[in-house]
Amino acid sequence: MRLTFDIQATDGHARAGRVTLPRGSFETPIFMPVGTLATVKAMTPQELEALGAQVILSNAYHLYLRPGAEVVERCGGLQRFMGWPGLILTDSGGYQVFSLRSLMKIDDEGVSFRSHLDGSLHTLTPERVMEVQARLGSDIAMVFDQCPPSGAPPEEIAAATARTTRWAERCAAQPRPGHQVRFGIVQGGLDVDRRLAHIEALSGLPFEGLALGGLSVGESPEEMHRVLARVAHRMPADRPRYLMGVGRAEDLVAAIGAGIDMFDCVMPTRNARNGQLFTRQGRIVISHARYREDPAPPDPGCGCSTCQRYSRAYLQHLYRSREILYSRLATLHNLHYTLDLVRRAREAVIAGNYEEFVAEFLAGRDQRPPQSSC
Amino acid sequence: MRLTFDIQATDGHARAGRVTLPRGSFETPIFMPVGTLATVKAMTPQELEALGAQVILSNAYHLYLRPGAEVVERCGGLQRFMGWPGLILTDSGGYQVFSLRSLMKIDDEGVSFRSHLDGSLHTLTPERVMEVQARLGSDIAMVFDQCPPSGAPPEEIAAATARTTRWAERCAAQPRPGHQVRFGIVQGGLDVDRRLAHIEALSGLPFEGLALGGLSVGESPEEMHRVLARVAHRMPADRPRYLMGVGRAEDLVAAIGAGIDMFDCVMPTRNARNGQLFTRQGRIVISHARYREDPAPPDPGCGCSTCQRYSRAYLQHLYRSREILYSRLATLHNLHYTLDLVRRAREAVIAGNYEEFVAEFLAGRDQRPPQSSC
Numbered sequence: 109m110r111l112t113f114d115i116q117a118t119d120g121h122a123r124a125g126r127v128t129l130p131r132g133s134f135e136t137p138i139f140m141p142v143g144t145l146a147t148v149k150a151m152t153p154q155e156l157e158a159l160g161a162q163v164i165l166s167n168a169y170h171l172y173l174r175p176g177a178e179v180v181e182r183c184g185g186l187q188r189f190m191g192w193p194g195l196i197l198t199d200s201g202g203y204q205v206f207s208l209r210s211l212m213k214i215d216d217e218g219v220s221f222r223s224h225l226d227g228s229l230h231t232l233t234p235e236r237v238m239e240v241q242a243r244l245g246s247d248i249a250m251v252f253d254q255c256p257p258s259g260a261p262p263e264e265i266a267a268a269t270a271r272t273t274r275w276a277e278r279c280a281a282q283p284r285p286g287h288q289v290r291f292g293i294v295q296g297g298l299d300v301d302r303r304l305a306h307i308e309a310l311s312g313l314p315f316e317g318l319a320l321g322g323l324s325v326g327e328s329p330e331e332m333h334r335v336l337a338r339v340a341h342r343m344p345a346d347r348p349r350y351l352m353g354v355g356r357a358e359d360l361v362a363a364i365g366a367g368i369d370m371f372d373c374v375m376p377t378r379n380a381r382n383g384q385l386f387t388r389q390g391r392i393v394i395s396h397a398r399y400r401e402d403p404a405p406p407d408p409g410c411g412c413s414t415c416q417r418y419s420r421a422y423l424q425h426l427y428r429s430r431e432i433l434y435s436r437l438a439t440l441h442n443l444h445y446t447l448d449l450v451r452r453a454r455e456a457v458i459a460g461n462y463e464e465f466v467a468e469f470l471a472g473r474d475q476r477p478p479q480s481s482c
Numbered sequence: 483m484r485l486t487f488d489i490q491a492t493d494g495h496a497r498a499g500r501v502t503l504p505r506g507s508f509e510t511p512i513f514m515p516v517g518t519l520a521t522v523k524a525m526t527p528q529e530l531e532a533l534g535a536q537v538i539l540s541n542a543y544h545l546y547l548r549p550g551a552e553v554v555e556r557c558g559g560l561q562r563f564m565g566w567p568g569l570i571l572t573d574s575g576g577y578q579v580f581s582l583r584s585l586m587k588i589d590d591e592g593v594s595f596r597s598h599l600d601g602s603l604h605t606l607t608p609e610r611v612m613e614v615q616a617r618l619g620s621d622i623a624m625v626f627d628q629c630p631p632s633g634a635p636p637e638e639i640a641a642a643t644a645r646t647t648r649w650a651e652r653c654a655a656q657p658r659p660g661h662q663v664r665f666g667i668v669q670g671g672l673d674v675d676r677r678l679a680h681i682e683a684l685s686g687l688p689f690e691g692l693a694l695g696g697l698s699v700g701e702s703p704e705e706m707h708r709v710l711a712r713v714a715h716r717m718p719a720d721r722p723r724y725l726m727g728v729g730r731a732e733d734l735v736a737a738i739g740a741g742i743d744m745f746d747c748v749m750p751t752r753n754a755r756n757g758q759l760f761t762r763q764g765r766i767v768i769s770h771a772r773y774r775e776d777p778a779p780p781d782p783g784c785g786c787s788t789c790q791r792y793s794r795a796y797l798q799h800l801y802r803s804r805e806i807l808y809s810r811l812a813t814l815h816n817l818h819y820t821l822d823l824v825r826r827a828r829e830a831v832i833a834g835n836y837e838e839f840v841a842e843f844l845a846g847r848d849q850r851p852p853q854s855s856c
Binding site: 145146147149150151152174175179182183184189190191400401403417418419421422424425426428429431432433435436437 | 519520521523524525526548549553556557558563564565774775777791792793795796798799800802803805806807809810811
């Protein structure tokens with residue numbers, strides 16, 4: 109068994125567990141910061157470690173294009189290349205191939221696309237994608253899937269789901285490093301029955317975990333929550349359940365309640381760079397005139413190093429001046445917020461009061477963020 | 483006496499000293515990292531402190547435009563606004579007004595210019611510039627000077643120098659915070675006699691230190707070194723001598739030998755962001771193909787945290803991907819290099835072997851940086 113999953117506590121559908129892999133272990137529920145290009149934007153590995161990040165996500169598609177999987181391999185693998193002492197999950201790139209509008213041709217064999225960097229032509233097959241991830245040397249590799257766009261017609265979603273199953277079988281047959289595990293990806297759009305059928309189809313394949321793909325791709329939060337509530341707890345209970353691309357606080361809380369164990373999302377880091385700071389009361393937009401001389405930290409209740417040292421007034425100045433330090437301080441804060449939220453959710457599951465945790469979380473969202481002036 | 487300057491050792495014209503101000507002290511020779519907009523780009527105050535920075539430079543002109551001196555004042559002054567525990571020198575903005583090509587009108591009263599941010603019209607006089615620096619609350623304020631362009635005709639340089647003297651008198655007559663000292667700025671282009679005459683004129687005014695402005699503005703290093711060699715040691719020996727805008731390693735070593743005590747420059751930070759990393763052997767251009775799979779740190783002899791943890795291969799990947807982490811790691815390295823160089827120069831002055839230090843420095847420049855591959 110390359111992966112062992114100990115469920116330490118459950119509360120309703122919510123679970124608290126520990127996943128152990130050959131190179132390390134992590135606690136669930138877990139939020140995995142996104143480091144698309146072998147770096148979580150603006151952060152050092154040491155800062156991520158201090159924030160309590162245990163696994164980060166990187167992207168096989170992006171790293172295949174630059175610097176190239178062979179370069180990373182010759183530099184000792186992704187972990188060593190970027191100096192990250194924790195675990196790494198690599199996304200396969202399926203989502204990127206379809207979302208970056210660079211797609212040229214898709215058939216059962218694989219996908220042809222043009223690089224978004226230089227326009228060069230590339231072909232990725234399930235076999236090649238697993239080879240790339242093997243070279244990168246990640247701890248968790250994702251299968252190559254076809255992710256149809258949000259609102260695609262039912263027959264297109266059905267075809268993509270069937271193809272994702274055939275590709276998953278080919279991915280599962282590929283060689284891999286001794287320390288690497290593989291997760292399958294469940295597609296099926298917003299159709300609960302199709303999702304359940306795909307879970308059934310993938311459960312029989314030798315994947316150490318299963319993920320839900322194709323959610324948070326344009327549908328409303330209510331639609332996603334509806335699907336999650338009916339689908340998540342039907343995924344195999346003895347393996348980690350991973351909801352891809354979801355990181356909004358409200359969605360994390362709902363999805364953990366529905367039985368999801370793992371998350372990744374660019375939102376905490378991207379929103380930080382775009383001027384949105386997370387607080388228990390909701391988001392603040394740092395460029396707002398009301399913060400111009402505000403001596404308070406982003407979130408007065410927060411214990412992160414940004415909130416310990418810097419005012420909204422200073423952060424607004426850095427943001428307006430497009431200073432790099434702004435991206436650092438804001439990213440650190442938003443990651444702290446998100447990692448801390450999931451950590452507290454885990455504690456609530458263990459304490460058996462997840463319902464109260466959710467109620468308290470939702471009640472806090474109704475309060476306005478405190479304001480003051482210098 | 484708001485400023486005391488203890489000269490601890492001399493070696494030829496070179497000096498090692500300690501400057502004590504109401505809010506702290508610093509050792510000379512000193513390199514002051516530039517934080518134009520109340521942030522040394524990409525660095526936190528804690529990192530600067532760990533690098534051994536004692537004074538940073540910020541810019542009255544830029545802060546006057548954004549966020550405004552009144553905002554900084556109401557937020558407790560520059561030191562508190564940006565969370566920097568050390569000392570701060572503010573440049574007056576004279577150089578910026580003339581170099582940013584935004585100048586509308588200049589006469590004895592002052593300068594009218596358009597903001598480079600929004601085109602709005604502003605007038606700065608010597609009085610107003612000192613008021614801005616008083617509000618910012620810096621430890622060392624610079625007088626408002628007229629800095630003529632490199633290669634300006636002699637009569638233009640003569641007129642600018644005379645006006646700088648009249649403005650210096652008006653600056654010296656302004657009120658200031660109890661903790662603030664003021665430095666005059668010597669102009670005069672590359673004409674040694676004019677420089678000496680201007681030193682004479684400014685020496686009689688109540689400035690705690692004198693600076694050389696209008697150098698490193700386009701002339702060759704040889705021309706600058708020639709002027710420095712004849713001018714620096716003729717500046718008042720009992721006050722700190724500050725060479726503005728100079729930070730190239732060869733220039734620092736020559737200027738310290740000529741008797742200069744203080745330096746600032748954007749070069750270490752700006753060149754870092756532009757892909758140039760300093761080593762004892764010279765600069766390396768990180769985007770060069772030869773570093774693509776190079777596992778060596780930027781400078782194998784360097785003790786900074788970047789060189790302890792990251793390879794040239796990884797830095798090149800981050801640089802090519804325009805990742806924020808690149809700017810952080812490269813800036814930290816270049817600042818470490820520059821601060822360390824000046825620290826070693828100081829030690830050489832104290833040890834009485836500055837000449838050997840210079841010879842060793844120059845000999846090192848002839849070696850090629852070591853190369854290797856993954």
